[in-house]
Amino acid sequence: MSDRFAGKLLAWYDQHGRHDLPWHFDRNAYRVWVSEIMLQQTQVATVIPYFQAFMERFPDVQALASAPVDDVLGHWSGLGYYARARNLQKAAITIVEDFGGEFPDNPEELETLTGIGRSTAAAIVAQAYGKRAAILDGNVKRVLARYHAIAGWPGQTAVLNQLWEHAEEHTPEERPRDYTQAIMDLGAMVCTRTRPDCESCPLSNGCQAYARGETRLYPGSKPKKEKPEKATWMIIVEDEDGRILLERRPPSGIWGGLWSLPELDPALGADELQEACEQHLGMSCSEPELISGFRHTFSHYHLHIQPARLALTQPSKIADADQHRWFHRDEALVLGLPAPIRTLLTQPEQAALL
Template sequence: MTWQAEHGRHDLPWQQTRDPYRVWLSEIMLQQTRVETVIPYYQRFLERFPRIADLAAAPQEAVLGLWSGLGYYARARNLHAAAQAVVAEHGGQFPRSAAEIAGLPGIGRSTAAAIAAFCFDERVPILDGNVKRVLCRAFGIEGFPGERAVEQRLWALAGELLPPAGVGRYIQAQMDLGATLCTRSNPACTRCPLADGCVALRDGRTAELPTARPRKTPPRRASSMVVIRADGAVLLERRPPAGIWGGLLALPESGARDVADWVGAYLGIKPGAPVALPALTHAFTHFVLDIQPWLVELDAPPTAVHDGTWYWQNLDQLAEAPLPTPVRAILNALPPPAGRV
């Protein structure tokens, strides 16, 4: 805590408030995402939804649009659902205890504890990735931290180490230590306040601890995505609420069918020859997706599309459209229509 007061981070936007809405938003955005990436998203989100009631009242599409590019979109859907639960079930007031907070959609034990500690001074431990790394190295804890037995041991240790007072500063110190000194690679051990008692440093095992996740070769999947363009717009499909890219607008996929045959069957027209666009690869947590995009040009949008989940999206209005990152990349790289420069 003494180290944090002098060397920790003090100027992040969410550190200047004890408003649980703002702290919660930052904690969700920071899950598996770097601070420098989160800051502009955080600021734009609060400009659009300055209060939790504003977020609760917004359509999910608007929430996903602002989240577009941040990834792990279930976070945004759960954020929206949790805001609605706070308004409907808690009178618009954020719950004050970690146990109650953890009952909201998409909020796990560690995130709930961080909110309760920072905003309401509840004496509870957290166990995010930074804290797991610090504890595994400092105490020489073996085993992958994601395994249940190892995680339970870390939770117990994190609870035992809590100071009698100042828990918010202590938790911030843990986070800062892992984020700035006890980093995954090349930790700055010579500047660490725990160096004298660190087991990993003593035994020369900072590169080995924490134990890495058992390596598995992720499976690969292939997808043919179809860009149907007409009058400066493209045809997009609203994905189902659950699953990959749930609730986002994505390019339709032709599956194993011939692209021209698929377009003809779904739109009831005979398109020109599809043009192959540059292929790209997108890595998810559990698999890798190889994408082959195809461009189909139409003179004008058909009068009808397959069903109510399809939308014509103007290409000059992509900024806040709720698009997955690879779809946005494909659309931003489209060549101009034939005959234009």
């Protein structure tokens, strides 16, 4: 093998790598693709049970393409970054309609599908088809940034371009499937973000950051920016049959397409919630019972949630529709619900601890 980097890495992988991940069995492009999307910004240990349940419900791309979106989001609930699930189904529909249900075996065509970028397309080609293709996920960026002492935050174009050059340079023609798994494993298991185990690393002899004693400096951090603070009322309205009113979120944005609790203007006082329910939702409700508020952090802002429980006092004017719908709790819990909303509906006292 011409590249010593790849040779050392593969020798390490043969002894220490992960060979028994669920998507390694019955391996095909569909299973690899779903695993790659789930693994974006999510740890392997978290993904495994979700992947297994997802495969049981949607065993192939046809099953995913034809499923109700609420079912797809329900099986994603708790994983976060819900645009991934929506994009997954959009791409599945395209694969069925435009590619006859067969995944392309080249990165260029794969990148035309919703939610598939350069690294994900390469991972599918390498892992599913055994073809040479360079990947560059978060773990790989960290390994290469340290090995070559590439300064700067990988989100900057110049830094990213350097990392891609090295990713291409080191990816071998032989055993590309094992190599791509090996370099991801090294980043996840040895070349970790906070406490890299450099003494156990097969690449330490050539690693420039290690030689300088500066592994903590690579890769560079994203420039810090204060997250804005936002607030909202979330109301739990229960009718005489014990059903809860849920509201579908807009298709894009935070929690896009998921079912959530109706929200009201955070500027309202607690004594104004009854009137607000009448004005905005056409419902007559009891006085609110306040539940402990809590803060939920998104990638780009903090949201202060103040929940309130109200009982419907007159028959609602809201009929089941696409935007609003009444659900019994057991029905709601199989839907795609944001994690804090699921906790509010099941253990409201725990929501304050989120």
